Amino acid sequence: LEPRCDVLVVGAGLTGLCTAVLLARAGRVPLVLEAKRAGSGTTGHSSAKVSLLQGSMLQRLRRHAGAETVAAYVEANRLGQHWLLGVLDARGVSYERRPAITYAVTAAGARAVATERAASLEAGLEVTPVPADALPFAVENGIALADQAQIDPLAGVEALTRELLDAGGRLVEGVRVNGVSMTAPWTVTTTAGEVIAEHVVLATQVPILDRTLHVARLTANRSYVLAYAADGKAVPTAMALSLDDPARSARTAHGLDGGVLLVGGNGHPVGRGSAAEHVRELDAWARETFEVGAPQWSWSAQDYRLTTQVPSIGPIPGTKGGLLVATGCDKWGMANAAAAGHILTGDITGNPPSFVPALRSGLPGVADVVDSAITIAGIGMSWVGARAALAVGGGRVGGGKVAGGNPQTPAHGKGHVEGGPVHPVGVATVDGKTCRVSAVCPHLGGILAWERRRDVVGLPFARFAIRGRWPSCRGSGDQRPDRPRRLPR
Incomplete structure (x- = not known):
């Protein structure tokens, strides 16, 4: 790595890449560092509805921050949507224009749809009632917005990467950022050495620095996506999302062997409930509703919601504009990512979009403070409960049958935490190999638990693969990085 750079962007998901492209177009020379591969996180696992x-x-947003903030949010997303689709058009990347539908099949959901319709109309969105034949099932209430888009998220990542490199920016993959100095000039510590930057943008979905205090205001929610062969099936051509509990979503996509139906939903707080049960319920609903066969693929992703409901995009207080962050898109990161890129670029260049003051005008209210307290209390209880369970449970929690009579070797597909409350160890057997890793999260010291469906151990705030690599974690931790790979210009 070069020892100095203009702007260092941490994370090569959609937010980081959009920001870097816009900075490069504005005459800056951004350096993007990605711990894994571009788009390998939530961006690549998104159902990608723009x-x-x-x-x-x-x-x-209307309830928490008021009508002015809602209008600013819609304006920001409109800008982001237009810009992102413009990049895809310029790069020759295909996508589909589709109506977006919000619907409900329950009375409670129908009331929520009516409330969303009022907020949408107030903010200038031309929503209309859902046509009777738009979905292959009856609904209690529904609204539609024409001319939205569904994309292939990794095709979008590739287009943005080429746009960045052509504009003079840089992207280095396989390099993890482990820390940033407390004062300017910002010395960024990475697995490939130190870099000094004039500005640092944390585009890591959730900030990797505890000093931002977002840990007290963010909740993590995980959802699932199942992919089915769709040819010859009565599947919706629109992008549909329900406001029922549990929520369900559906959109089409192109597979290697024809059309694909992507069914999503069954979201829940990370680390709570059975992932396998959530997937079984979603699969049963898809088969009954669309008469599809067995899913061809399945995956999951998580995103974060702020107690204020408004995404946090901009400078971190006390850094004089040197450290910036974008988080809290709450599963709507496609248009929001490009909007964040415009906002962060404006902050750095001194020319922010006109809607920014209104978007940042909402301060946390009493309800938001209470929500933050509940979040922190829940995390604290999970720590205490896990350590207590290890203390009174004979030094082992979770799992099931053991293999070969060895009490410390789980059977295939099983895992548990053992070793007592002071130095707990996660043990799991997957694909014929038994792995032993520390069961302590490197971020804030929580105790992990085994999640069979995804072969990971997790918490309400972090998830790790069985060999210690994590799909999602707020800290930087001690993960062994992939081999660094610098993309040529």
């Missing part, structure tokens, strides 16, 4: 109709988002 839509201004976003479930119950606008009514929640």
Whole structure:
């Protein structure tokens, strides 16, 4: 790595890449560092609906922050949507224009749809009633917004990467950022050495630095996506999302062997409940509703919601604009990512978009403070409960049958935490190999638990693969990085 750079962007998901492209177009020379591969996190696992109709988002914003903030949020997302699709058009990347539908099949969901309709109309979105034949099942209530888009997220990542390199920016993969100095000039410690930057953008979905205090205001939620062969099936051509509990979503995509139906939903707080049960319920609903066969693929992803409901995009207080962050998109990161890129670029260049003051005007209220307290209390209880269970449970929690009579070797597909409350160890057997790793999260010291469906151990705030690599974690930790790979210009 070069010892100095203009702007260092941490994370090569959609937010980091959009920000870097816009900075490069503005005459800066951004360096993007990605611990794994570009788009390998939530971006690559997204169902990728580039839509201004976003479930119950606008009514929640309206309730927490007011009409002015809702209008600014819609304006920001409209800008982000237009810009992102413009990049895809310029790069010759295909995508589909589709109506977005928000619907409900329950009375409670129908009331939520009506509230979202009012908030949408107030913010200038031309939503209309859902046509009777838009979905292959009856609904209690529904609204539609025409001319939205569904994309292939990794095709978008590739287009943005080429755009960045052509504009003079740099992207280095396989390099993890482990820390940033407390004062300017910002010395960034990485697995490939130190870099000094004039500005640092944390585009890591959730900030890797505890000094941002986002840990007290963010909740992590995980959802699932199942992919089915769709040819010859009565599947919706729109992008559909329900406001029922549990929520369900559906969109089409192109597979290697024809059309694919992507069914998503069954979201829940990370680390709570059975992932396998959530997937079984979602699969049963998809088979009954669309008469599809067995899923061809399945995956999951998580995103974060702030107690204020408004995404946090901009400088970290006390850093004089040197450290910036973008987080809290709450599963609507496609248009929001490009919007964040415009906002962060404006902050760095001194020319922010006109809607920024209104978007940042909402301060946390009493309800938001209470939500933060509940979040922290829940995390604290999970720590205490896990350590207590190890102390009174004979030094072992979770798992099931053991292999070969050895009490410390789980059977295939099983895992548990053992070793007592002071130095707990996670043990699991997958694909014929038994792994032993520390069961302590490197971020804030929580005790992990085994999650069979995804072959990971997890918490309400972090998840790790069985060999110690993590799909999602707030800290930087001690993960062994992939081999560094610098993409040529």
